Amino acid sequence: MPTSQQDPSTSPSDGDGRGVLLDLDGTLVDSVYQHVLAWYEAFRSHGLHVQAATIHAGIGLGSDRLVPWLVGQVDDPKALSDAHLARFLALADDLTPTPGARELLEDLERRAVPHVIATSSGARTRQALLAALGREDLHVVDASDVTSSKPAPDLLAAAAAELSLPPERLTMVGDAPWDARSARRLGMEAIGVRTGGFTEQVLREAGATWVVAAPRELIGTL
Amino acid sequence: MPTSQQDPSTSPSDGDGRGVLLDLDGTLVDSVYQHVLAWYEAFRSHGLHVQAATIHAGIGLGSDRLVPWLVGQVDDPKALSDAHLARFLALADDLTPTPGARELLEDLERRAVPHVIATSSGARTRQALLAALGREDLHVVDASDVTSSKPAPDLLAAAAAELSLPPERLTMVGDAPWDARSARRLGMEAIGVRTGGFTEQVLREAGATWVVAAPRELIGTL
Numbered sequence: 001m002p003t004s005q006q007d008p009s010t011s012p013s014d015g016d017g018r019g020v021l022l023d024l025d026g027t028l029v030d031s032v033y034q035h036v037l038a039w040y041e042a043f044r045s046h047g048l049h050v051q052a053a054t055i056h057a058g059i060g061l062g063s064d065r066l067v068p069w070l071v072g073q074v075d076d077p078k079a080l081s082d083a084h085l086a087r088f089l090a091l092a093d094d095l096t097p098t099p100g101a102r103e104l105l106e107d108l109e110r111r112a113v114p115h116v117i118a119t120s121s122g123a124r125t126r127q128a129l130l131a132a133l134g135r136e137d138l139h140v141v142d143a144s145d146v147t148s149s150k151p152a153p154d155l156l157a158a159a160a161a162e163l164s165l166p167p168e169r170l171t172m173v174g175d176a177p178w179d180a181r182s183a184r185r186l187g188m189e190a191i192g193v194r195t196g197g198f199t200e201q202v203l204r205e206a207g208a209t210w211v212v213a214a215p216r217e218l219i220g221t222l
Numbered sequence: 223m224p225t226s227q228q229d230p231s232t233s234p235s236d237g238d239g240r241g242v243l244l245d246l247d248g249t250l251v252d253s254v255y256q257h258v259l260a261w262y263e264a265f266r267s268h269g270l271h272v273q274a275a276t277i278h279a280g281i282g283l284g285s286d287r288l289v290p291w292l293v294g295q296v297d298d299p300k301a302l303s304d305a306h307l308a309r310f311l312a313l314a315d316d317l318t319p320t321p322g323a324r325e326l327l328e329d330l331e332r333r334a335v336p337h338v339i340a341t342s343s344g345a346r347t348r349q350a351l352l353a354a355l356g357r358e359d360l361h362v363v364d365a366s367d368v369t370s371s372k373p374a375p376d377l378l379a380a381a382a383a384e385l386s387l388p389p390e391r392l393t394m395v396g397d398a399p400w401d402a403r404s405a406r407r408l409g410m411e412a413i414g415v416r417t418g419g420f421t422e423q424v425l426r427e428a429g430a431t432w433v434v435a436a437p438r439e440l441i442g443t444l
Binding site: 030032033034036037040041044049051052053056091094096098099194195196197199201202214 | 252254255256258259262263266271273274275278313316318320321416417418419421423424436
């Protein structure tokens, strides 16, 4: 039974009747810099020079949105996405969980806090990330479940629906400003983690009300 | 004749009798994310998990300082540096100049503004960076010329000595907070460029009095 199906009524009082949405890519797995470099090289292979720091600012967008956000319309966005995916997967052997990511998931499970992972990553990326996390058993709501990727709120709305909790009783944990923006557009609380290399200021400006260095600091608090 | 040997007395008045020190790695070449990943994988290969975002914050330090800053004392720091170098050079084929880097150099040359490149990178990295810039002819003051790497001011002091200008008539251009700190410790002006993925806030807190997106914005201003 996926964790998302847990009945909130069984939560202990420290769960406070709230649920948690967790971003995967960059939040639970240290993957942002691999994505930046994979996009950098994908653009290069198509004759486009996009600064790595500029790409970094777009990480967290679904790739259907990242490409036009960075370079406008291109002839073959799928070829770019495919080049990125191939390069990312070549770098995926070295992926590691972010500090406390596994322990945070275990904490939520032990305390029966309703939670679900929401990711705009495609199937193969998701698979590599869950393998790095050592949690291929986890249920994930992903981009294939929705029409529009982040920062459109569709993904988080779909994840919220799985938990059967209203937005005001949900907290979104994510490393990218896009996560916080999506959450706030739906009326959820947003917590930022600095594991993606985004600063506290950037995450707060996007709507995060609390910013921590890594998931470890969230254990026992959600 | 290296550009650093130019006589300041020949500068046109818009040079204002000032000189310029330029960082190379991350400032003139888009190389920071490759360094982050190369260090990440070097640490991994030595059984150390250091978050990529944490490594990013150390980029700009000489590698003799970066390793202890990130992980404290290790048995064989040279093995780590070597692993980083090998990985970085494997990624170096895709290095590109930052926007306006080549044009800024040409602008300084055309206007005969005294300038010199100062880098804490080692010889092989420097070579790869100059090749990416298409300027293997450039004279560079590097870590081999000094005892202590950034943020110790030795490197910038050596570069300043080449220009025969006092610190108060020098401007340092760099992408990392460490560049700004080194410059300010010597009494130089510091300009930050956001090409290394450091935010304006981070660069200003380190002492930069002006922050631009890329070298392009500095053409005609130094």
